[in-house]
Amino acid sequence: MAKNQTLKITEMDRYLFGQGTHYEIYKLMGAHPTKQKGKDGVYFAVWAPRAQEVAVVGDFNGWDPNKNIMKCDNDMGIYQLFIPGVKSGDLYKFCITSPSGELLYKADPYANYAEKRPGNASRVYDITNFKWNDSVWMKNRQNYDVNKNAMSIYEVHPGSWRKHPQNEHDEDGFYNYRELAHSLAEYVKDMGYTHVELMGIAEHPFDGSWGYQVTGYYAPTSRYGTPDDFQYFVNYMHKNKIGVILDWVPAHFPKDAHGLADFDGTPTYEYADPRKGEHPDWGTKVFDYEKNEVKNFLIANALFWMEQYHIDGLRVDAVASMLYLDYGRENGQWVPNKYGENKNLEAIEFFKHLNTVVLGRNKGTVMIAEESTAWPKVTAHPEEGGLGFSLKWNMGWMHDFLEYMKLDPYFRQYNHHKMTFSLTYAYSENYVLVLSHDEVVHLKCSMINKMPGLGQDKIENLKVGYSYMLGHPGKKLLFMGQEFGQYQEWSEARELDWYLTAESSHRELRDYVKELLKMYKKYPALYATDHTEGAFEWINADDASRSIYSFIRKSPTGRNNLLFVINCTPVARDDYRVGVPKKKQYRLVLNSKDPKFGGNVPVEKTVYMAQKKECDGREFSFAYPLPAYGVAVFTY
Structure with a gap:
């Protein structure tokens, strides 16, 4: 939308939003620098259906809720206001008066940028200024076919891949998105991965959540720089022929006071019934997939990352928790569907809608399900009764593989089937074989320390395991540090143990993984027939x-x-x-x-x-x- 064009949510916008099909609603909701009646300023819009009143507060008005009260001229509860003089970089929140009269200071659900933690305000930002020059990649991407092309993914947590030495001016030591782009692209190209998958990009308050408890779905985290810096990262990866996949979390969100929980003083984004609307295990809220406006928020968000940030795929987190009403719940803690079953019918329809629209509009992109059960047809087309994902994480293979590789070699003869069983179902879905961050945390040991024996024996076992992974049908994913045999479990608080690569045994392991990745790309037998029975x-x-x-x-x-x-x-x-x-x-x-x-x-x-x-x-x-x-x- 042109910057000098008057922004206003029309009756048609409201209709589409109410239907759950306003796929570019983010261009209207949130905060957008623009010009109205010759004056520069920012247009604000927010959905708060049960609020008594909504005001914009920020450092431009002394955070005074009486100065910039928003207008609501509809029964949908969409509030909008243009404030002259507000500019990019200004901090703001919405002050929402709840039905009970309580004042709630909420971050903008559609904000494009946020204050760096521990601050939690939203920040005005114009994301349309960046000059992309990845047109060759974007054109070629339309011909990418995940069923026929190679995909080897390097899973990365940006804040702990590498760090600067900490000092009094920078206690985090984080690489900026631009620095990360250069060092990561060089490493990934040298190793031979085709894609990086980034953890924790959407804004989140707590480092220890690794980005899986999101408060800013439309904002790349400010820990590593600005939205322009993140666009630079994606652009630079593409110029180096590396695809970018993001972890995406449409299953749940945290209860932080400034976030989505009870947004207008009532359950707005979450199910009202706590038996559906809360995860007992995680202490988080569950999105209400019955509400069209909530589905629209999420589907438009997936499109936002693909279309505004040129992201090549989304790895959808915790899919099983969305599909099963009784996931992580005891008897009495969940409500059956209208057929008396444990399937979440609204979530099923949400996935079909999401995948059809995202993949239909963005040819060559991928939607990957982290789904840990035997739910059928996760990667089948919706018209065939499937959920429509491109790929599914093969958690069964991962579990059996690790159980086998942990064994003393003498006992492997009695567990031989653990490595062959996955071939009985290898073509039931389009799979990614994963050795992810989840397997090297919470006292599960690093990958090398899962291996039996001492010293070089562990490295030899790891080479054997990675070789089997290469030969087994399915795309590949390896978490950072596993390629050189990191000894410590991963922690988001420190960088990888790069000093190990000065030791010949760890360097040789990395060289071996590099050789496997080179072979993988060289021989179509290893990727072009992944989903072809008999191959x-x-x-x-x-x-x-x-x-x-x-x-x-x-x-x-x-x-x-x-x-x-x-x-x-x-x-x-x-x-x-x-x-x-x-x-x-x-x-x-x-x-x-x-x-x-x-x-x-x-x-x-x-x-x-x-x-x-x-x-x-x-x-x-x-x-x-x-x-x-x-x-x-x-x-x-």
């Missing part, structure tokens, strides 16, 4: 006594198929024979024991010719000296 084939899923797995990933063209052989014990098999599908040459393209990764088994021979010798129930086979904790990948 994964076991050679031997049952070699439990030796804890060895062998399987094939097939490429869409039949060229450069890959054969994986993975030894999960410290016992070398000097003449390991593996069955193969054809009498062809098999070329070794990865040897985990290569000296460049800290190994001690240099490769003498890279090409193996299959012989007519039965093995693994196949007519042809060849023998390969498989080292202890050895991973061998062949192409044919």
Whole structure:
């Protein structure tokens, strides 16, 4: 909308908002620098349906609730006011008089910027001034197909990836979004990830929530700079051919007095019945998916990040908590739906609407569900009875994988199925394999300290695990620090233990992960057939006594198929024979024991010719000296 155009919420705007289909409502709600009747100022609008009165208070009027009282000329409860002289950077809140006469000082739900914590006021900001120059990326993005293209995600918490030394002027040590853009892009490009997924970008009051308790859905957190700085970050990532995914939290919000809870003195954004409107486990409020205005707030927010900030995907947090009315609740703490079931019918419809609109308007973007149950058809189209997500986190694979990898290698033979079970359902959804921040906090140990043994044994186990993850169907996600074997559990309060990369063993682990990511992008067999049944084939899923797995990933063209052989014990098999599908040459393209990764088994021979010798129930086979904790990948 032009800056000199008079902003006003019309009858049509109110109608669409009431229907839940005003997809650009954020261009009217909130605070927008503009010009009216020749005067520069800011137009304010807020939805407070049960308020007696609403005023804008800020540092421009001494925070006096009697000076700038807003007008409400409709029964929807939308209040609006233009205040001349207010400018970008000014702090403000809405002072809402509740039905009982109480004065509530609320941050703006649609604010584009906020005061840095511990302050909690909103800040006027014009986000339309930034000059984007990522048009090549945005054009190419329209052709991105998550079912056929590579996706390897580096999950990052910006405040703790790297920090400056703390001093009296900067006790946080945070990198600014612009500094982060340069250092992170260089690292991610060097490693070979295709995307970064950022935690905690939407404004939140408490660092320890990691950004999962949001008070400013339309504001990139001021911890790391301004909205322009964040736009610079996304723009710079795109210029370096790196996609940006944000964690997004439409499930719940905190009870902080300045936030959305009881916004106009009554349950406004949350369900009124506490059995639906509160999470007993988390002490938070649950969005009311029956209210069109609330659904509009959330769907427009998803579109806002995609269309205003050029974000390439949203990872939707805590989907299961939205789908199940009894999630985290005991008997008597929840209300069944009209059919007497535990499904939240409004949340189901919300997801279908959300995903249809967001993906329909933004071709090539992705919506990823963090859904921890066996809810069917999360990634199926709504017209097929699905929720419409692009991808779903594979929590079942993650749980089984970690349980197996934690075991002493001797006991792995009795748990062999833990690594094969996920293949029985690998094509039921479009999956992302995840080793996320959730697995390296709350006394769960860092990834390397989950591994059995001491020192180098832990690193060898991690290489084996990451290799299996690479070969298993599904997109990939690894949390920061896991790639070089961080020892400490992750904490938002300190930077990663980068000093470890001065040690050869940790550097070699990182080099190995880098090699896996390079292979991943090089061979379409590892990504283009992730969701194609039959493109994964076991050679031997049952070699439990030796804890060895062998399987094939097939490429869409039949060229450069890959054969994986993975030894999960410290016992070398000097003449390991593996069955193969054809009498062809098999070329070794990865040897985990290569000296460049800290190994001690240099490769003498890279090409193996299959012989007519039965093995693994196949007519042809060849023998390969498989080292202890050895991973061998062949192409044919």
